[in-house]
Amino acid sequence: MSTFFAMNGYGFYIWSAYGVTTIALAIEVIALRSRRTSVLAEARLIQSDDAIDPVGAAE
């Protein structure tokens, strides 16, 4: 197993490349999920406002 990670001395370069790629993709997916959650929450808020006051008379 340790010979696999050593990659004949190239381990540092290989795992730096693969590691940062994995982190970057994970950040994209997590950021997108949290953006979707907040956008949905905002849409719910606006839609419930519209349901209470459909013509905006209270503004």
Place this chain on the structure above:
Amino acid sequence: MSINWFRYASPATFYPLAGRLIPWFAWAAALLAVAGLWIGLVVAPTDFQQGDAYRIIFIHVPAAWMSMFLYVVMAGWSAIALGFNTRLSAMLAQAIAPTGALMTFIALWTGAFWGRPTWGTYWAWDARMTSELILLFLYFGVIALRHAIDDPRRADRACGVLTLTGVVNIPIIYFSVQWWNTLHQGSTISMTKAPAMASIMLTGMLVMSFAAWFYAIAVALARVRTIMIERERSGAWVSSLQEVRNA
């Protein structure tokens, strides 16, 4: 049999379609990535010239291909948006930009960590590398321009024009290794001649490329769904969505 493609040109009909497609693309990407990593890191033998450092190409080459493909796809949707004033096309262009920037970053990063043991340097102002860096700045420029303009339809047009102007950089990246004789080597894979690499290495690279394609499609579809709600949140179709009605 004729399919009415325009049926899916409206956000209200495209939103549920995209939602059904995402899991398929995401699972295909995950399975292909596992297979590709297995081939690339375990099955493929050590290269006789580059040692094990060459294994970085299994992410570098697919990411570099994707960085260019995604820009062309983004430019295609931008052109349709500018020409026909269709809002879904503009949203698709908007949804692709961050993933394109990410793929460009990955291509540059992995290239640096391949270049250091192979060429002896992380970075050089070589034609291929410099034009790829310009591509990253083009993606950043499109994203920044979008954030700088409040009216989304005006932002669509401005970003569309910038995106289409930047397309000129794509052939420069692609042909840079032929036009300038600088550090980056020529392509290993070519449409016109047999690939100059062992077939197991080629298989690993192609499997990883398909994984990158499906990943990009899944993420872009997920992002375009979010953008649709963001931009049309007071629309009637948004109010009828299950995920909006159930708090």
